[in-house]
Amino acid sequence: xxxxxxxxxxxxxxxxxxxxxxxxxxxxxxxxxxxxxxxxxxxxxxxxxxxxxxxxxxxxxxxxxxxxxxxxxxxxxxxxxxxxxxxxxxxxxxxxxxxxxxxxxxxxxxxxxxxxxxxxxxxxxxxxxxxxxxxxxxxxxxxxxxxxxxxxxxxxxxxxxxxxxxxxxxxxxxxxxxxxxxxxxxxxxxxxxxxxxxxxxxxxxxxxxxxxxxxxxxxxxxxxxxxxxxxxxxxxxxxxxxxxxxxxxxxxxxxxxxxxxxxxxxxxxxxxxxxxxxxxxxxxxxxxxxxxxxxxxxxxxxxxxxxxxxxxxxxxxxxxxxxxxxxxxxxxxxxxxxxxxxxxxxxxxxxxxxxxxxxxxxxxxxxxxxxxxxxxxxxxxxxxxxxxxxxxxxxxxxxxxxxxxxxxxxxxxxxxxxxxxxxxxxxxxxxxxxxxxxxxxxxxxxxxxxxxxxxxxxxxxxxxxxxxxxxxxxxxxxxxxxxxxxxxxx
Numbered sequence: 236x237x238x239x240x241x242x243x244x245x246x247x248x249x250x251x252x253x254x255x256x257x258x259x260x261x262x263x264x265x266x267x268x269x270x271x272x273x274x275x276x277x278x279x280x281x282x283x284x285x286x287x288x289x290x291x292x293x294x295x296x297x298x299x300x301x302x303x304x305x306x307x308x309x310x311x312x313x314x315x316x317x318x319x320x321x322x323x324x325x326x327x328x329x330x331x332x333x334x335x336x337x338x339x340x341x342x343x344x345x346x347x348x349x350x351x352x353x354x355x356x357x358x359x360x361x362x363x364x365x366x367x368x369x370x371x372x373x374x375x376x377x378x379x380x381x382x383x384x385x386x387x388x389x390x391x392x393x394x395x396x397x398x399x400x401x402x403x404x405x406x407x408x409x410x411x412x413x414x415x416x417x418x419x420x421x422x423x424x425x426x427x428x429x430x431x432x433x434x435x436x437x438x439x440x441x442x443x444x445x446x447x448x449x450x451x452x453x454x455x456x457x458x459x460x461x462x463x464x465x466x467x468x469x470x471x472x473x474x475x476x477x478x479x480x481x482x483x484x485x486x487x488x489x490x491x492x493x494x495x496x497x498x499x500x501x502x503x504x505x506x507x508x509x510x511x512x513x514x515x516x517x518x519x520x521x522x523x524x525x526x527x528x529x530x531x532x533x534x535x536x537x538x539x540x541x542x543x544x545x546x547x548x549x550x551x552x553x554x555x556x557x558x559x560x561x562x563x564x565x566x567x568x569x570x571x572x573x574x575x576x577x578x579x580x581x582x583x584x585x586x587x588x589x590x591x592x593x594x595x596x597x598x599x600x601x602x603x604x605x606x607x608x609x610x611x612x613x614x615x616x617x618x619x620x621x622x623x624x625x626x627x628x629x630x631x632x633x634x635x636x637x638x639x640x641x642x643x644x645x646x647x648x649x650x651x652x653x654x655x656x657x658x659x660x661x662x663x664x665x666x667x668x669x670x671x672x673x674x675x676x677x678x679x680x681x682x683x684x685x686x687x688x689x690x691x692x693x694x695x696x697x698x699x700x701x702x703x704x705x706x707x708x709x710x711x712x713x714x715x716x717x718x719x720x721x722x723x724x725x
Contacts, residue, residue: 239716242385243709250381250712251364251705253296255357257373258366260289262342264407281310281411282342282403289341293376293401300384311415313400316383318393318723334396335723336422337383337715338675338682339376339429340405343368345467347474347523349699362705369703371696375428375687376401378708382715386724393723398422402675405429406470408635412678422682424648426718427675428711430668430684433656436649437669438677438684439527439582439606440639442613443469445632446601446624448559450552453596457549458482461514462595465536469590469604469635471697472532474523476539476592480548481514488515491546504538517542525697526604527671529568529588532698536592536601537566556599559627564589570605575619579608581641582669585616602634606671609639637677641669651721652685659714665690685718687711 243250265283270276280287287309294304297314306312318331346354346367357366368374379399386393400422403411453459458480465476482488488510495508495517505520519539524532540560548554563572570576570587578584591602607616613636624631642649644667657663674684688694689710695701 236713236717238389238391239385239713239720242388243381243712243716245388246381246384247709250377251359251708253380254364254369254374254377254708255366256292257289257341257377258357258368259355260285260292261346261355262286262289262368263345264342264404279309286342286403289373290401290403293341293380297380297399300380301387302383305419307415307418310411311401311403313398313419314380314383315399316387316393316397318395318397320394321392331393331395333424334398334420334422335719336398336400336425336679336682337379338400338402338422338425338427338679339379340372340402340675341376342403342406343371343373344406344471344697347467347471347699349474349523351700354699354701359705364703364705364708365700367701370687370692370694370701372405372429374703374708375711378687378712379428379715382712382719385712385716386719391720391724393719395423395723397719397723405675406468409678412675416678421679424681424722425679426652426685426715427682428685428687428715429674430670430672430686431688432660432686432690432714433662433665434649434652434667435670435674435676435684436644436646436667437582437609437641438639438673439586439609439669439671440611440613441635441637441673442605442607442616443635444603445634446603446629447632448552448556448599448627448629450550450597450599452550454549456483458487458546460543460548460550460553460594463539464593465539466589466591466602468526469602470526470588471590472521472524472526472529472534472588473536473590473592474521474532476519476521476535478517478539478543479511479514480517491515491517494542498542504542506538506542523698525672525694526588526590527586527606527673529586534566534589536589537564541565553594553599555627556594556629559629560601563623563627573620574623575605575607575616577608577611577615577619579610582609582639584608586671607639609641609669611639613638637673640677642683648681649683652683652718655714655717655721659710659717660689662690686714
């Protein structure tokens with residue numbers, strides 16, 4: 236441990252600088268870009284320039300450290316420290332046959348509003364690093380890279396290959412990881428530093444789908460809901476929502492504005508109204524949170540729907556849809572009113588988050604993210620909702636889905652990772668976790684999430700002012716280095 240600690244200390248300033256360089260890339264997934272099309276030098280950047288930029292930077296940094304690097308057609312890649320097989324005397328007798336994976340991602344969710352600083356210029360505020368991605372997941376990726384370097388600099392020879400696998404669209408569709416695994420052999424075992432300590436031995440199933448209702452023709456008179464929008468991603472609690480209403484009689488706006496003022500004065504919502512041309516805008520602010528823990532946030536869409544509940548619009552289907560939302564979703568986060576609420580002893584309750592809402596003149600759509608217990612199957616969730624949805628004539632458009640994963644807490648690798656965590660933190664109380672989040676552990680047969688949030692971490696992933704303390708950054712680096720040592724050297 237002294238050798239690993241000394242190596243980490245020797246590279247510490249460089250490690251912080253490397254993270255800052257990575258944060259500077261606003262690597263939110265974007266449309267594919269084709270460079271020099273129609274020429275022999277044509278190159279496709281599947282997830283946009285910024286994601287590719289941080290990926291290229293990471294590969295170059297790994298190359299500078301003396302590691303081998305692989306780019307899988309810009310869909311992903313890895314940085315590898317080759318292992319060697321030794322005989323009983325310690326002489327090299329061949330190259331390693333097994334591979335340990337450290338699987339992370341370089342893409343981030345959109346920054347959103349409410350930042351005190353530029354989200355893509357990393358700040359060090361009295362030992363706290365601020366920036367989009369410092370915790371999810373660029374900071375842990377950098378910690379994994381410098382953990383590999385610490386093992387190498389300390390002079391240890393690994394008997395397995397150690398491969399830092401770089402995913403590029405973890406926050407969206409995982410197409411990049413699918414492509415990578417279609418072209419590269421998967422590691423034999425490993426960790427993904429994209430969850431929580433002490434270790435995660437189960438992850439709930441994930442469903443993302445749209446609830447859609449077709450809207451009929453509006454009546455000629457009355458108050459019209461011209462549009463409603465809210466949220467930016469399925470796996471984020473919507474932190475803002477906005478409705479635009481229109482009436483030929485401007486007096487119809489007065490009770491709405493009065494109600495908004497009362498709600499604000501009573502502290503029921505951060506809500507405001509303003510006239511835009513002939514229309515009235517109603518804007519609500521919530522509190523963002525990760526879609527796997529919506530109870531930590533305040534959903535602005537739910538607040539706005541509650542506000543609109545007793546307002547009569549000139550389209551019956553819109554009134555019905557608002558009534559459906561308030562009676563079957565509302566501020567709930569466990570799906571009970573929607574009919575799909577469930578739980579098990581291993582993983583707890585189902586979790587439901589409305590990430591995006593959109594109503595126009597033709598359709599009303601909600602993008603919903605559900606995390607369901609590890610003992611359930613996805614079709615059970617859909618079947619449980621249908622009686623409620625059929626009652627309101629609402630259709631389902633299925634989208635992204637991931638099955639749950641689970642390993643018993645007494646499996647050898649889980650026990651080893653628990654031991655490493657306990658020795659470096661002194662925390663003997665925390666137990667292996669089952670989470671609602673989805674990590675790259677789902678893409679592999681023998682990978683589990685290990686860190687990087689400690690039990691005491693202020694978890695602001697997917698929120699404004701995402702942060703990582705220098706103490707936690709250093710500690711996770713040492714823990715990852717020790718994991719490499721225990722699993723690949725000792």
